[in-house]
Amino acid sequence: MTQTTYFNAQLFDGLHDGFTANSWFTVDDESGKLTATGTGDAPASDQQVDLHDQYVTPGFMNCHVHLGSNAHQLAAGKRSETEVTLLGLQNLQDLLKSGVTYVRNLSSHYDVDIKLRDAQPVYGFKAPHVVASGRAMSATGGHGDSPDHTEDESYVVDSPDEMRHAVRLGFKHGADVIKLMATGGVMSVADSPLDAEFTLEEMAVATREAHARRGKVAAHAQGTEGIGLALKAGVDSIEHGIFLDEAEAEYMKEHKVYLVPTLNAVQGIVDYGQGQIPDYMVKKASDFAQAFFKNMKMAVKAGVPFATGTDAGTPFNDFETGYFDELNLLVNKVGMPVQQVLYAATKNAADLLGVADEYGSLQTGKYADFLVLKGNLLEDVNNFRQADKQVYLHGQRMF
Ligand SMILES: [Zn+2]
Known part of the structure; x- marks a missing residue:
């Protein structure tokens, strides 16, 4: 020794x-x-x-990425599993080089995040440690269920019973954490971030099933109503939280529900999107950016526990510098003291990922x-x- x-x-x-x-x-x-x-x-x-x-x-830990995506090449059409895997390998290496030693992937096509997590100890490629969700849970026509959707992309779920089955399948396929698309999003064509897509009953089944297996639930939740329903259902983190209100912030503080704002996902589109990606995305992001930063300031003041995440893989929000931009936005746009940012990147993130005993x-x-x-x-x-x-x-x- x-x-x-x-x-x-x-x-x-x-x-x-x-x-x-x-x-x-x-x-x-x-x-x-x-x-x-x-x-x-x-x-x-x-x-x-x-x-x-x-x-x-x-x-440092990045609690929200999409390993199978390329932030600079968005109009590539549907990728094969091989392409998604190659992107994932490169993205993992870029993350590690940037200083991220633990990453949580929240939805990947073909469950590539789970497969890369399991392959790393066998093949020894350079990568941070990985917490993986595999495919996310989407409502029919909601975030993650595009018009040309195939079952490789997400589980499409429309009742509490279907949710029970899908969450159990997720764990069967190796998920560490369940990702719920609780509301619409900026990047989907047909819906709005304000739409509440899953019902309380559907999400409550998901948290029950996940918690019974020592797993956690992360909710993509942007509108006030959907955030409230996800909190009521007992999720472990709110991802994005654009229209978080004060009562919800108070609840999160009291019940220690983490907020992973992924500011750079919105800022990246606002800064670089014009003429590069569909107009509806740029418009949605710009419309919501101001409210987002204002509500995040409120959340910091209210004492909501934060963990860092970037949503890397969304337009102009990459695996090399996106995390640096996120830290900068937390400090200089939202007004979080740097010391608090350092905890959000380490101790808090480890707690959210369920690895605080060792990391x-x-x-x-x-x-x-x-x-x-x-x-x-x-x-x-x-x-x-x-x-x-x-x-x-x-x-x-x-x-
Ligand atoms: Zn995301």
Whole structure:
């Protein structure tokens, strides 16, 4: 059993505010777990690594992506499973390089996220750890059920009984988490983000079935009514939450339901969409952007627990820089203090993903997934954009 001690670091451990100077931590090379941490003189070890007073954080987590999508090539028609898989492999590598060491995929065609999660330990390609939903649950004609829909794309569900069956199938096929399309969305032709698509009864069956299997439920929910129904049904996170109201924010704080706003999904379309993607998408995104940022400010003030996610794969919201943009928007558009953003990216995200026992903070007994950065994030969250940051998974340097 050999050990490596990293010393002379400015350490944010994921649990305590700020960076602690002159920190060290020891990693067991075989298990990839931390065996000791401290400050001051580092203990003797098989290997010593001087981090030269650089900034160390736990690996960051992106709680909402679409691995099988390409943010810069949207009008490609229906992709084969091979194409979706190739995109997924590239996207995973880009995520890891950007500093994301754990990712939650919320809907992929052909269940490619589940298959890549299971293939990684066998084939050893570079990837963050993956929490996978497989195909999402959609209502007929709703978000995720396009006119040329095929069953490879999502489960189409129209009653509590159908939901029970589909959720059980989802778990049978390897899902860790169930994704519900509770409302319409910006990117679907026929519906509006304001439409509440699933009934309370349908969603309540989904949460019952998921929770009975130690799984979680993430609800794509944008309009006020649909958000309210999803909360009542007992979902574990609200994704997007564009028209979240104060009563719902209060409920989320009280019941510790996470909000994953994915600001960059909307901002990407507003900034770059004109003339590049269908007009209805640009119009929907622009119409809703202002209300979105206003309501997210309200949610921060109300003390709603946040976890970071980008919706990567939506137009102009990619796997390389989209996460940097999301952190920037949280701080500079929504007014979340950087310290809170750091928790949303680590401790909170690990809790939402159900992996907080082993990930999300740098403590003895947890995995050594960490990043080494030149700049202090508390001074400028955009220091996270550093292209050559060091990325470690289980104590092994990946980039
Ligand atoms: Zn999404």
